[in-house]
Amino acid sequence: MEENLVIVESPAKAKTIEKFLGKDYLVKSSFGHIRDLAKKNLGIDINNSYKPEYIVSPDKKKVVDELKKLAKGAKVVWLASDEDREGEAISWHLYEVLGLKPEKTRRIVFHEITKDAILNAIKNPRFIDINLVNAQQARRVLDRLVGFELSPLLWKKIKPSLSAGRVQSVAVKLIVEREREINAFQVSSSFRVGAHFNIVEPKGKVSELLAELEKRITEVSSAKSLLEKLNGAEFRVADVTKKPGKKSPSPPFTTSTLQQEASRKLGFSVAQTMTIAQRLYEAGKITYMRTDSVNLSQTAILGSSSVIEALYGKDYVHTRNFVTKSKGAQEAHEAIRPTFMENSSIDGNSTEQRLYELIWKRTLASQMADAILEKTNIRVSNSNTPEIFVATGEVLKFDGFLKVYMESSDDENADEESKGLLPPLKVGDILDLRKMEAAEKFSLHPPRYTEASLVKKMEDLGIGRPSTYAPTISTIQQREYVIKEDRDGSTRISRIIVLSNKTIKESQKEENFGFEKSKLFPTDIGTVVNDFLEQYFKEILDYNFTATVEAEFDQIAEGNMIWSTMIDKFYKPFHLKVDDTDKTGERSKGERVLGTDAVSGKPVLVKIGRYGPVVQIGIATDEEKPRFASLQKGQSLETITMEEAMDLFKLPRKVGSFEDNDVVIGIGRFGPYVRHLSKFYSLKRGVDDPMTITLDRAIELIEGKRSDDKNKLIKSFAEDPEIQILNGRYGPYIAVGKSNFKIPKSKDPASLSYEECKAIIKAGPTKPSKKKK
DNA sequence: CAGTGAGCGAGCTTCCGCTTGACTT
Numbered sequence: 001m002e003e004n005l006v007i008v009e010s011p012a013k014a015k016t017i018e019k020f021l022g023k024d025y026l027v028k029s030s031f032g033h034i035r036d037l038a039k040k041n042l043g044i045d046i047n048n049s050y051k052p053e054y055i056v057s058p059d060k061k062k063v064v065d066e067l068k069k070l071a072k073g074a075k076v077v078w079l080a081s082d083e084d085r086e087g088e089a090i091s092w093h094l095y096e097v098l099g100l101k102p103e104k105t106r107r108i109v110f111h112e113i114t115k116d117a118i119l120n121a122i123k124n125p126r127f128i129d130i131n132l133v134n135a136q137q138a139r140r141v142l143d144r145l146v147g148f149e150l151s152p153l154l155w156k157k158i159k160p161s162l163s164a165g166r167v168q169s170v171a172v173k174l175i176v177e178r179e180r181e182i183n184a185f186q187v188s189s190s191f192r193v194g195a196h197f198n199i200v201e202p203k204g205k206v207s208e209l210l211a212e213l214e215k216r217i218t219e220v221s222s223a224k225s226l227l228e229k230l231n232g233a234e235f236r237v238a239d240v241t242k243k244p245g246k247k248s249p250s251p252p253f254t255t256s257t258l259q260q261e262a263s264r265k266l267g268f269s270v271a272q273t274m275t276i277a278q279r280l281y282e283a284g285k286i287t288y289m290r291t292d293s294v295n296l297s298q299t300a301i302l303g304s305s306s307v308i309e310a311l312y313g314k315d316y317v318h319t320r321n322f323v324t325k326s327k328g329a330q331e332a333h334e335a336i337r338p339t340f341m342e343n344s345s346i347d348g349n350s351t352e353q354r355l356y357e358l359i360w361k362r363t364l365a366s367q368m369a370d371a372i373l374e375k376t377n378i379r380v381s382n383s384n385t386p387e388i389f390v391a392t393g394e395v396l397k398f399d400g401f402l403k404v405y406m407e408s409s410d411d412e413n414a415d416e417e418s419k420g421l422l423p424p425l426k427v428g429d430i431l432d433l434r435k436m437e438a439a440e441k442f443s444l445h446p447p448r449y450t451e452a453s454l455v456k457k458m459e460d461l462g463i464g465r466p467s468t469y470a471p472t473i474s475t476i477q478q479r480e481y482v483i484k485e486d487r488d489g490s491t492r493i494s495r496i497i498v499l500s501n502k503t504i505k506e507s508q509k510e511e512n513f514g515f516e517k518s519k520l521f522p523t524d525i526g527t528v529v530n531d532f533l534e535q536y537f538k539e540i541l542d543y544n545f546t547a548t549v550e551a552e553f554d555q556i557a558e559g560n561m562i563w564s565t566m567i568d569k570f571y572k573p574f575h576l577k578v579d580d581t582d583k584t585g586e587r588s589k590g591e592r593v594l595g596t597d598a599v600s601g602k603p604v605l606v607k608i609g610r611y612g613p614v615v616q617i618g619i620a621t622d623e624e625k626p627r628f629a630s631l632q633k634g635q636s637l638e639t640i641t642m643e644e645a646m647d648l649f650k651l652p653r654k655v656g657s658f659e660d661n662d663v664v665i666g667i668g669r670f671g672p673y674v675r676h677l678s679k680f681y682s683l684k685r686g687v688d689d690p691m692t693i694t695l696d697r698a699i700e701l702i703e704g705k706r707s708d709d710k711n712k713l714i715k716s717f718a719e720d721p722e723i724q725i726l727n728g729r730y731g732p733y734i735a736v737g738k739s740n741f742k743i744p745k746s747k748d749p750a751s752l753s754y755e756e757c758k759a760i761i762k763a764g765p766t767k768p769s770k771k772k773k
Numbered sequence: 774c775a776g777t778g779a780g781c782g783a784g785c786t787t788c789c790g791c792t793t794g795a796c797t798t
Contacts, residue, residue, distance in 0.1 A: 009792060032792025039787090059794090086791055140789075147788020154787085161786045168788085278793085290791090467790055609778050616778080628778050652776090668775025680775065 005074035007067065007094060009081050012282050013113060017080075020115040021122075026074070028067060030081070034060045035093050037144050049564040050141055050571070056097065064097055071098045076106060079128070080121070083109035084330035085557065089136035092128050102127070112297040112334045113287070135557040141567055142166070142549060146540060149578045150533070157581075158529060158588050159608075163479055166546060167464045168472055169533055172481045173541050174457055175449060176522045176530045183639060185445035190216040191223040191438045191497075195380070195389050197235065197431040199423045207423045209431070211380050211389035220495060223438040224506070226387065227499045233384035235431040245373040245394075249365040249401040251294035251322035252335035255466035256459045258289070258359070263452035264408040266354055269518075270451045270470045276355045277336070284339055285346050286359055290466040291333040292459075294322040296363070300334070303341035304367040312403060318369040327462030328550055337363040361405040368401035376422050380431060393422035410453050435500040442492070448519040451484065463546045481526030487634060488686065489515035524613045524637045528590040536581045540574075594642040602626075604645060606637045613637055615645040632667055647691065656695035663698050665690050674698045681705045717754045725749055725757070736761055 004025045008014050011029040018027040037043030038053045045051040056064050071077050077100055079091035091107055094100070106125035110117040143166055150164035193213035200206055217223045253261070255274075262273040277289035296304075305317045324331055338360050346356045374397055380389040396402070449457065455469045464472055476482045494511045497504060522530070533541055549570075555561040591607040594615075602618040609616075609628065613636070618626035629648035631640065652666030652675070664675040665683075672683035672690040681701045683690060688697065714732055715725040724735045725743075732749035734741040734757055741760050743749050752760075 011793075030792080031794095033790070034792095036790090037788095060792095082791085090791065136790095143789045145788085149788095151787035155785095163787045165788045282793090465790060467792080472789090611777065614778070620778090626778080630777095666775070670775070673775065675775080 003075045004078060005067075005070050005076070006078040006080050007091075009087070009090060010288070012284070013288070016113050016284070017118055020118045025078075026070065028070065029063075030067065030090060030094060031060065031063055033057075033086070033090055033093065034064055034097060037140065042148055043144060044141055046571070050567050052137060052141060054093070067094070068098050071100060074104075076104050078122070078125070079105065079107045080109070082332035083111065084332040085132055085136040085139065085553070087332055088129055088132040089140075092130070092133040095128060111293075111295070111332065112299075114297055114299050117297070129557075131559045132557045134563040135553040138556055138563040138566055139549075139553055141563075142570065145567070145571055145574070149575065150537065150540070153578060153582060153585075154529060154532070157585055158532060159525070161479075162525075162529060163475070164529070164533060166540065167458075167468065168476050168479075168481075169530070169541055170461070170463050170543065170546075171454060171458060171472055172476050172522070172526050173530050173534070174454060175476075175482050175520050176527050178446060178449060179522050179527075180638075182445045182448065187445075188218075188443045189440050189494075190218050190443075191220070191495075192216060192441050193223065193226065193389075193436065193438045195235070195433060196435045196437070197380075198434045199425070199431070201423060208434070209378070209391055209423055209425070211378065211391040214388045214390050217438070220440075220497070224497055224504070226385070227436060227438060227497055227504050229384050230382060230387075230436060231499055231502060231504065233382040233433075235380050235382050235389075235433055237378060237425050237427050237429040237431065238381040238388070239377075239379040240425060240427055241377045243375045243377070244397075245375050247371040247373065247400075247402065249368055249370075249405070250362070250407045252296055252337055252363045252366045253359060254292050254294060254324075254326070254335060255290050255469060256292070256326075256455050258336055259455050259469065260410070260452040261358060261362070261408060262355060263450060264410065265358060266351075268351070268355070270455055270473055272351075273355065274470045276351050280346075280348075280352060280356055280359075283348070285343075285348075285356060286339060287335075287337050288333045289336055291331075291336060292324065292326055292329040292466055293331040293333055294324050294335045295331065296321075296335055296337060296366070300337050300341065300363070301367060304364055307341045307344075308364060308368055312368075315398075316368050316400065316403065318400075319367050322366065326459055327547065335363075365401040365405035368404065369398070371396060371400040371402045372398040378422060378425060391422060392419060394419040395421050410447070410450075410456075435498065437499075438497040440495045442494070442513070448516060448521065450519060454520060461543050461546070462550065463543075476526075479526075480523050481529060482520050483523055484518055484520055485516075486518065487514075487516040487521070489513050522636075524590060524608055524631075527636070527638060528588055528608060531590075532585075532588045536577065536585060590637045592637055594640070594645055597646070604642060606631070606640060606645065608637070615640075615648055617649070633671070651690060655693065655698055658695070658699050658702065663695060663702075665693055665698065674701050676702055714749055715752070717757070719754050723754070723757055723761070725752060734760060 006017065006021065006025055006027040008017060008027065008029050009032055011031070014027040014029040018025065021027065035054045035056045038055045043053050045053065077098070079094055081087040081090040095105060107128050108121040108125050110121040147163070147165040151162065154162040154164055195211045197209040197211065198206065199209050217226065258277065259270040259273050262268040263270065268276070274289065277286065280286045281289050301319050305319050308317045336359060338356070341363065344357070344360055346353060348356070374395045376393040376395070378391040380391070451473050454473065458464045458469065477484060489512050491510050491512055494509050496507050496509055498507070539545060552561060552566050556563045556566060589607040591605055593603055593605045595604050596602065597604050597617050600617065604615065604617050606613065606615050611630070613631040615629045615631065616626045618624060620626050627649065631637070632648070635644065652664045655663050655665055657663060658676060661677050666673055666675060667690055668680070670682065671685070672688065674681040674683065683693065683701065712727050713724060714727055717723050722736055726733060726735050732743055734743060743752070743760065747756070
C-alpha cells in the first residue's frame with residue numbers, strides 16, 4: 001500500500017505526475033467533478049438558506065468507490081485539483097465524500113506539469129479554501145436556479161423541451177441581435193478611383209504604380225466629371241515618405257484562440273478542434289487544451305528559444321511573457337503548447353498533424369523577434385484638380401516571427417491589397433497615366449457569427465469557460481435556436497467608369513455578394529424565445545449580468561460576502577417575476593399579420609405553428625379551417641413579405657403529365673422536387689425555379705435520375721438478389737438489404753465474386769443504414 | 774422522407790462546469 005494518494009482531475013495528468021513523484025506516491029484522477037446538485041426538483045432547499053442537495057453522479061460511482069478505498073489505506077491524501085474556483089470545489093467534494101480527516105489531508109496546486117512545479121507544490125501544501133468553495137457553490141446554485149426556473153416557463157409559454165440559461169441565452173441573443181442589425185442595414189455605395197501609371201525605371205525595367213484617390217465619391221456624376229477633368233492632366237509625384245513599422249507575434253493559444261484559428265486556417269468546427277486536441281493531449285503531445293492562460297512555463301520558453309536558434313539563428317529569438325487579459329480568466333493551466341518544442345511534427349492522422357503543427361508554429365512564433373517593416377507612401381498631384389492620389393507600399397526588412405506564423409483575420413472582406421515594393425520614385429517625377437478606373441463599391445453589413453467568432457465574443461464578454469464553449473455552441477444548435485448553414489448570395493450591378501486612351505467609357509459589372517459559408521443564423525423559435533426572455537427577464541440577458549455576479553463571487557471568495565445572502569438577493573425578486581410571468585404572461589408564437597388576402601378578404605399572418613413556422617390565411621372558427629403553408633428554409637417570420645407568403649400557397653402545382661401520370665412540383669424537407677408516380681426527383685439548386693419550371697425540364701430531371709440509378713448498380717448476383725454492389729456517394733459499396741459494407745481498397749469492386757462479397761459481409765461490422773428519429 | 778396545423782391530457786423536458794468514454798456517422 002502506497003503511503004501517499006494524490007488526486008488530480010484528469011487521468012492523463014495523473015500518468016505524467018506519477019512519473020515525477022516516484023514509487024511512494026499513487027496518483028489517481030477524479031475525472032472532474034464527482035457530484036452535482038440532484039436533478040429532481042431544484043436540488044436546492046430554498047427555505048433552508050439554499051442548502052444544496054448533492055448527489056454522486058451515477059457515472060462517477062465507480063471512481064468514488066475506488067478513491068474511497070485507496071484513501072482509507074493512505075497515510076496522506078493530496079488533493080491536487082486545479083487552482084481555481086471549480087478545482088477548489090472538486091477538492092472539497094472529494095474531502096466530504098471520501099470522509100477525509102483534516103490531519104491526513106493536504107491541498108496542493110501547480111500551474112504547469114513540470115517536475116519542479118510538482119515537487120515545489122508538495123513542499124508547500126495548504127488546506128481547502130472554503131471561501132473559494134462557497135464562491136463555486138454560489139455560481140452553481142445561481143445557474144441551477146436560473147436554468148430550472150426559466151426553462152419550464154418556456155415549456156409552458158412557447159413549447160416543450162426548450163431551455164434557457166445564463167450562458168446559452170446570451171449566446172442566442174448575440175445571434176438574434178446581429179441578424180436584426182443585418183436586416184436593418186442600409187447599403188450605400190461609393191466610387192473608388194484608381195490610377196494606374198506606367199513606370200520606366202532608370203535601368204529600363206517597366207512596372208506599374210497603382211494610386212488611389214484619397215477620398216471616396218458618392219455620385220456617379222461626380223465620378224464621371226472628375227475623370228473628365230483629369231483627362232489629359234499631368235500627374236506628378238508630390239511627396240514620398242518612408243516610415244518604419246513593426247509587427248509582433250500573437251500570444252500562444254488558449255482554448256478560445258485555438259478554436260478561432262483552427263476554424264479560420266483549417267476549417268474545423270469548435271467541437272472538432274476540441275476532440276482532436278483531446279487526442280493530442282492524451283497522447284502526451286500537447287499540454288492541457290482547456291485553458292484561458294497565455295502563460296508558458298520556463299521549460300517551454302527555453303525549449304522554444306533553442307529550437308528557434310537552431311532553425312533560424314540567434315537573431316530570431318525574442319522570448320516574451322504574455323499577460324492574460326481576458327475577463328474572468330482563472331489561469332489554472334499553461335497556454336496550449338507542444339509538450340516537446342523540438343518536435344515540429346508528429347505521427348497521427350492528418351487532422352491531428354495539422355492541428356499540432358498549428359500549435360507548434362504559434363508557440364514558436366510567440367518567442368520570436370518582431371517583424372520589421374518599412375512603409376512607403378507616395379502622393380501624386382495633378383495639374384487639373386487639387387485631388388491627390390495615394391499609393392502605399394510595405395517592404396519586409398526583417399521577417400522575424402512571420403517566417404513561421406501569421407494569424408488570420410475574421411474579416412473575410414478585408415481589402416487584400418497586396419502591398420508590395422513600390423517603384424523608386426522621387427518628388428517631382430512626372431507620371432504616365434495608362435488608365436484610370438472609378439469602380440462602385442458597396443458598404444458591407446456587420447458579419448454573421450461563425451462558431452469560432454461567437455466563442456471569441458463570449459470570451460470578450462466573460463461568458464462561459466474554456467470547458468463549455470464547444471458544448472454551449474452545440475446546445476444552442478440542438479435546441480434549434482440557431483442553425484449553422486451556407487446560404488446562397490445574390491448578384492448586383494456595380495458601375496465602372498474607365499478613362500484610357502483619352503476616352504471615357506462607362507460600363508457595368510455583375511458582382512456576387514452575400515454568400516455565407518458555415519454561419520450562424522437565428523431560427524424563428526430562437527428569435528421568439530429570445531424576445532420572450534428579453535421582455536420578462538431583461539437583466540439575465542444583459543451582457544453585463546455575468547460580469548456583475550462574477551464580481552460578487554469574487555467577494556465571496558475573499559470572505560467579504562456570505563454566499564447564501566448573495567443568492568437570496570438575486571432569487572427573491574427573480575422568483576417573483578417567474579411566478580408573475582407564469583400567471584399573467586401570454587403564450588408567445590411570434591405572430592405577425594402581413595395583410596389581407598385579395599381573393600378571400602381574410603387576414604394573412606405568420607406564426608410558429610405546431611410543426612414550425614407557417615403562413616395562415618384566415619382565423620380558425622367552428623365552421624372554417626384556415627389554410628396553412630410552411631415557411632421554407634431561409635425564410636423567417638420577421639422578414640417574410642406578403643408576396644413571398646402568398647407564393648407558398650402556389651405549391652405543390654401540377655405542370656402536366658408524363659407516361660400518363662401527373663407531374664407535380666413542390667418543396668419538401670430536402671428542397672424543391674418533382675413528383676411522379678410517387679417518386680421524388682430533386683430540382684437542381686441555382687438552376688431550376690419551382691415556380692417557373694416547365695414540363696419538359698421536369699421530364700429531363702426524371703430521365704436523368706433514372707439513368708443515374710441504372711449506373712448505380714455495378715454488379716448483382718444470381719445466387720442472392722439481396723446482395724448488390726452499388727456506386728454510392730462515397731464510392732462503391734456492398735448493400736445487403738438495409739445494411740452497407742465497405743469494400744477494401746485492395747479489391748476491384750467490379751470483379752468481386754459472390755464468395756468474396758460474402759466474406760466481406762461476414763467480416764465487416766453491420767451498421768444500421770439509417771438512424772430513425 | 775417531402776399531405777399535417779387540435780388542446781380529453783400521462784410523463785418528460787431544463788442549467789453551467791469539471792472530466793472522459795461509449796456510442797454512432
